[in-house]
Every structure is written in C-alpha cells, then in structure tokens.
Amino acid sequence: MTTTYNDSLRPRVFGVIQRFIEPCILLLLSKNTSHGYGLLEDLEKHCGEKVDIGNLYRTLRKMETNGWVKSEWYGNKAGRDRRMYTITKKGHTFLEKAVTSLTQTDNLIHRLLEGYQRTFQKGVSL
Amino acid sequence: MTTTYNDSLRPRVFGVIQRFIEPCILLLLSKNTSHGYGLLEDLEKHCGEKVDIGNLYRTLRKMETNGWVKSEWYGNKAGRDRRMYTITKKGHTFLEKAVTSLTQTDNLIHRLLEGYQRTFQKGVSL
DNA sequence: TGTCATATATGTAATTATCATATAGCATAA
DNA sequence: TTATGCTATATGATAATTACATATATGACA
Numbered sequence: 001m002t003t004t005y006n007d008s009l010r011p012r013v014f015g016v017i018q019r020f021i022e023p024c025i026l027l028l029l030s031k032n033t034s035h036g037y038g039l040l041e042d043l044e045k046h047c048g049e050k051v052d053i054g055n056l057y058r059t060l061r062k063m064e065t066n067g068w069v070k071s072e073w074y075g076n077k078a079g080r081d082r083r084m085y086t087i088t089k090k091g092h093t094f095l096e097k098a099v100t101s102l103t104q105t106d107n108l109i110h111r112l113l114e115g116y117q118r119t120f121q122k123g124v125s126l
Numbered sequence: 127m128t129t130t131y132n133d134s135l136r137p138r139v140f141g142v143i144q145r146f147i148e149p150c151i152l153l154l155l156s157k158n159t160s161h162g163y164g165l166l167e168d169l170e171k172h173c174g175e176k177v178d179i180g181n182l183y184r185t186l187r188k189m190e191t192n193g194w195v196k197s198e199w200y201g202n203k204a205g206r207d208r209r210m211y212t213i214t215k216k217g218h219t220f221l222e223k224a225v226t227s228l229t230q231t232d233n234l235i236h237r238l239l240e241g242y243q244r245t246f247q248k249g250v251s252l
Numbered sequence: 253t254g255t256c257a258t259a260t261a262t263g264t265a266a267t268t269a270t271c272a273t274a275t276a277g278c279a280t281a282a
Numbered sequence: 283t284t285a286t287g288c289t290a291t292a293t294g295a296t297a298a299t300t301a302c303a304t305a306t307a308t309g310a311c312a
Contacts, residue, residue, distance in 0.1 A: 007188065007191070007192055008191075008192030008193055008194065008216070008220070012148075012223075012224065012227060013227055013231075014145060014146055014149070014224060014227045014228050014231055015141065015145070015227070015228070015230070015231025015232075015234060015235070016268095016269075017234065018268075018269060018270090019140060019141070019145075019268085019269090020140055020234065020235070020238060022138075023140070023238060023242075024238060027238065027241050027242055027245065030245060030246075031245060035290080035291090036290070036291065036292095037289060037290050037291080038290095040290095046237065046241075047234055047237070049234075052269075052270065052271085053290095053291090053292095054270085054271085054272085054273095054291095054292075054293075054294095055268090055269070055270080057290095057291060057292055057293090058292080058293085061292090062133070065133070065134075066133055066134030067134055068134065076277085076278095076289090076290080077278090078277090078278070078279090078289080079276090079277050079278050079279090079288080079289050079290065080275095080276055080277045080278080080289070080290045080291070081276095081277085081290080081291090082289095082290070082291090083290090083291070090134070094134070095242070097138075098138065098140060099239065099242050101138065101139055101140045101141070102140050102141070102235055102238060102239060103239065104141070105139075105140055105141025105235060106141075106232065106235045106236070106239065108141060108143065108146065108173055108175075109141070109146070109228055109231060109232045109235070110232070111172065111173070112146060112149060112150060112153060112228065113225065113228060113229065113232065115153050115172075116149075116153055116221070116225050119153065119156060119157060120156075142299095142300075142301095144299080144300060144301090145299085145300090161259080161260090162259070162260065162261095163258060163259050163260080164259095166259095178300075178301065178302080179259095179260090179261095180260095180261075180262075180263095180301090180302085180303085180304090181299090181300070181301080183259095183260060183261055183262090184261080184262085187261090202258090202259080202308085202309095203309090204258080204308090204309070204310085205257080205258050205259065205307090205308050205309050205310090206258070206259045206260070206306095206307055206308045206309080207259080207260090207307095207308085208258095208259070208260090209259090209260070
C-alpha cells in the first residue's frame, strides 16, 4: 500500500538557520575563539533554533579550507579534545560581504511583509 | 589538466528569491489574478532579482496541486494562450502561515545584523 | 524567412538540508 | 564493570532545493 504524501501540509521554514550559519559562526568567532560544540550551543541560544550538528562540523571544515577560519587542537581534561576555531582576515572580508547580502534579503522580506500588512491589515487603500 | 574550484570565491546569496517565491506569488495573486510570465515580471520588478522562469512555472503547478491556487486557460490574441492563476482560500491560509515564518526569519537576520553593527561599527562596548 | 518578445514547460546537474550513524573521553549511577 | 548521559568530533546517505539548459508555441515586424 502506498500513501500519497501531501506536500501542502509540510511545514515550511522560509529562512532556515542553516542558510545563515556561516555568517553566524563568523560573527561569534569575531568575538571569541570557540569550538564546534560550543558554537552549537551559542547558535541555539542566540537563534532559538536547533542546529544540525553534523552540518555544523562539516561547515566548519569547509570554512577552514576556504580560509575563513583556522583551527588548532586544544587539550580538554574534562573530556575529548577540542578543535578550536579562530576567524581569519579572509573570514572578516567574507563576513562583510555576507552582511551586504543579508541586508538585501532583509529588505526583500520587509517589502513582502509590508505588502502583506498593507493588503490585509489596513485594507487595500494605496 | 584539472582546475581546482575555489569555493571561497563563489558568490553567496543568503536569501535567494526562489526561497520566498511562494509567499511572493500568493501576495501578488491576492491583489490580481495573473499568469506565469506576468508574475515573472512583477517579481523581478518588486524584488530586483532575476527569477528562474523554469522553476517559476513548476512552482505554480505544484502550488496548484497543493490547492493554494487554481488555474484556467485564457485566450490571448497577441500571442500564446495564458494560464491564469487565482489564489484560493487554502492559499490565503498558507500565506498567513508563511508570513509568521518570515517574521521569524526577519528577526533572525536582524539579530545577526545588529550583532555585526555592535561588534564592528560601534566598537565592542556592551 | 529570420529574429525578437511573449508564453509555457521539461530535463538534468549542482548544491544544500535533513536524518542517521559512528567514535571517543570522562563522570556518575546501577 | 557495565550502562547511561553529556560533551565532543566526524562521516554516510538521502531528500529537497536551486541553477542552468533546452524544447516548444504564437504573433509581430523587418
């Protein structure tokens, strides 16, 4: 027996945290050096959203090959060793560009939300 | 000979229009009935971004199977016939939910941009 | 008849996101 | 001493989205 999946009922998130994870990480790292698991906790605290831990680690390694961050192992007596990440000059440059792109996205969402308010909250005047 | 692709140089758009296309379409359709190509032009005019025409048509058909819009062919003396789309009750309900999700995304981006401003524009006070 | 603008649509590759699993160190409880 | 739980890093596989390319059709106009 096959069940037909109803796409219209699927919950839709229009701005998943994963999409913004790179600038989020770089912003956190420009304040403090940190490691994967620590960033996970900070991201969830600041963003109020669950972050996929697998992708977070993969993203960090990719960001390192991109030269945006560099990492170094740090001993941890209380548990497994930590790979600590530091933002680089290149990372700062990228963050700057990301902020420009995010500002545009912000404008787009604003226009959409304002259009919605105009149409449905205040009637269709103007 | 193989060339290594430098991922760090790839332009990154953090909020592609495609991601927000469904609510954008529904908002436009809640003002006027329209067709694919017309929506394409309106979307580009309002969003200042190129929209992938192939995906737009596919999205519209999917939105129809989801019951958010319905379509009807309209004769067009000046060219090919047009498939005109109208928003449905279900589409309005979805748009409402989308706006909630988009408001959350908006907040997330704001927190990020504000954090950036605080860290880099006004120094690290507070 | 050739090109351009409008108009709808499908094929497929590349990228991104989700879900699952593996491994390891230490603490603490059973 | 084994099991469970939390921290910590990492990979495998699949699902979903996005980007790029191509096909087709109608009418206008040169």
